[in-house]
Amino acid sequence: MINVIIAGAAGRMGQRIGYMVSQHPELHYAAAFEATGSSAIGRDPGEMGGWGSAGVTIEEGLEAVIDKGDVIIDFTFHKATMGFAKIAAAHKTAMVIGTTGLSAENLEELKQLSTDFPCVQAPNMAVGVNVLFKLAAKTASILGDDYNIEIVELHHNKKKDAPSGTALKLAEMAASGVKRNLAEVGVYERNGIIGERSVEEIGVQTVRGGDIVGEHTIYFCGPGERIEITHRAHSRDNFAQGAAKAAAWIADKKPGLYTMFDVLGLQDL
Numbered sequence: 001m002i003n004v005i006i007a008g009a010a011g012r013m014g015q016r017i018g019y020m021v022s023q024h025p026e027l028h029y030a031a032a033f034e035a036t037g038s039s040a041i042g043r044d045p046g047e048m049g050g051w052g053s054a055g056v057t058i059e060e061g062l063e064a065v066i067d068k069g070d071v072i073i074d075f076t077f078h079k080a081t082m083g084f085a086k087i088a089a090a091h092k093t094a095m096v097i098g099t100t101g102l103s104a105e106n107l108e109e110l111k112q113l114s115t116d117f118p119c120v121q122a123p124n125m126a127v128g129v130n131v132l133f134k135l136a137a138k139t140a141s142i143l144g145d146d147y148n149i150e151i152v153e154l155h156h157n158k159k160k161d162a163p164s165g166t167a168l169k170l171a172e173m174a175a176s177g178v179k180r181n182l183a184e185v186g187v188y189e190r191n192g193i194i195g196e197r198s199v200e201e202i203g204v205q206t207v208r209g210g211d212i213v214g215e216h217t218i219y220f221c222g223p224g225e226r227i228e229i230t231h232r233a234h235s236r237d238n239f240a241q242g243a244a245k246a247a248a249w250i251a252d253k254k255p256g257l258y259t260m261f262d263v264l265g266l267q268d269l
C-alpha cells in the first residue's frame with residue numbers, strides 16, 4: 001500500500017481527499033496535519049468529514065508526520081505549499097499539489113526543487129477540466145484570430161485567489177493554441193472608457209458568490225456566431241478523486257515535475 005499524508009486535512013478539499021484516499025485500493029490514509037493553532041488538531045479527520053474513522057488524528061505541521069508517508073497531498077495555501085515542497089524535496093517524498101495561487105516564481109522554484117522529488121502539480125484534478133484544457137488549445141488553433149477568446153469563472157465566496165488557477169491555465173492553453181504569450185495578452189479587469197477590444201487580448205473574468213463549487217466557461221466569439229464550452233463541478237469529489245489518482249500514480253515515478261496530463265495520459269492529445 002502507498003502511505004498518504006494529507007496536508008490541510010480539515011479543509012474543504014482535505015476532507016474529501018481523505019475520504020477518496022480511504023476508498024482507494026492502492027492507498028492508505030497514513031497521516032494528516034493542519035496549521036499550527038488549528039482547532040482540528042487531535043481530531044479524527046474521518047469523523048470530522050462525517051464518513052467514519054480515518055484511523056489517524058490530525059497532527060501539527062508537516063515535520064511531525066513526514067516520516068509516516070510515501071506521498072503528501074497538498075490542497076492548502078500557496079505560502080504553506082512552498083514550505084512543504086522544500087521539506088518533501090529534502091526527504092525525497094513524493095508530492096501532489098492542488099493548491100492554486102502559486103506565482104510564476106513559485107512554479108520556477110518548484111521546478112528546481114523537483115529535481116530531488118517526484119511532484120504532480122495541477123490547478124484542477126478533475127478529468128473533465130483537463131479535457132477542457134486540451135479542447136481550449138485545439139479550438140483556439142482552429143478558429144484563429146477571427147474569434148475573440150474570453151473566459152469566465154465562478155466560485156464560492158470563501159475562495160481566496162482570483163482568477164482561479166483553472167481559469168489561468170485555460171487562458172494559457174488557449175493562448176498557446178493561437179501562439180500568443182498570455183503574459184502579454186491576458187486582460188483581468190475592464191472598467192471605464194477602455195476603447196475597442198484588441199484582437200489579441202484574452203479576457204479572464206471572476207465571479208464569487210454563495211457555495212458555487214466551480215464553473216468555467218471559455219467563449220470563442222466570432223462574426224455571426226460564438227462557441228461556449230463550460231465545465232461545471234457538481235461537488236468537490238471529482239477534484240478529490242483526481243488527487244487520489246495522482247497520488248497512486250506518482251508514488252513510483254522518478255524525480256520531476258508532472259501534471260494531470262501525465263497522470264491521465266492526455267499529454268499527446
Ligand SMILES: NC(=O)c1ccc[n+]([C@@H]2O[C@H](COP(=O)([O-])OP(=O)(O)OC[C@H]3O[C@@H](n4cnc5c(N)ncnc54)[C@H](O)[C@@H]3O)[C@@H](O)[C@H]2O)c1
Nearest residue numbers: 008011012013034035075076080098099100123124125239
Ligand atoms: N487542483 C484542484 O483540483 C483544486 C480543487 C479545489 C481546490 N483547489 C485549491 O486547493 C486549495 C484549498 O482549497 P479549499 O477550498 O480546500 O480551502 P480551505 O481553506 O477549506 O482548506 C485549506 C486548509 O489548509 C489548511 N492550511 C493552511 N495553511 C496550512 C499550513 N501551513 N499547514 C497545514 N495546513 C494548512 C487550512 O487550515 C485549511 O484547513 C486552494 O488553493 C484551492 O484553490 C484545487
Ligand SMILES: O=C(O)C1=N[C@H](C(=O)O)CCC1
Nearest residue numbers: 100123124159164165166214
Ligand atoms: O474551490 C476552489 O478554490 C477551487 N480552486 C481551483 C482553482 O482555483 O482553479 C479548482 C476549482 C475549485
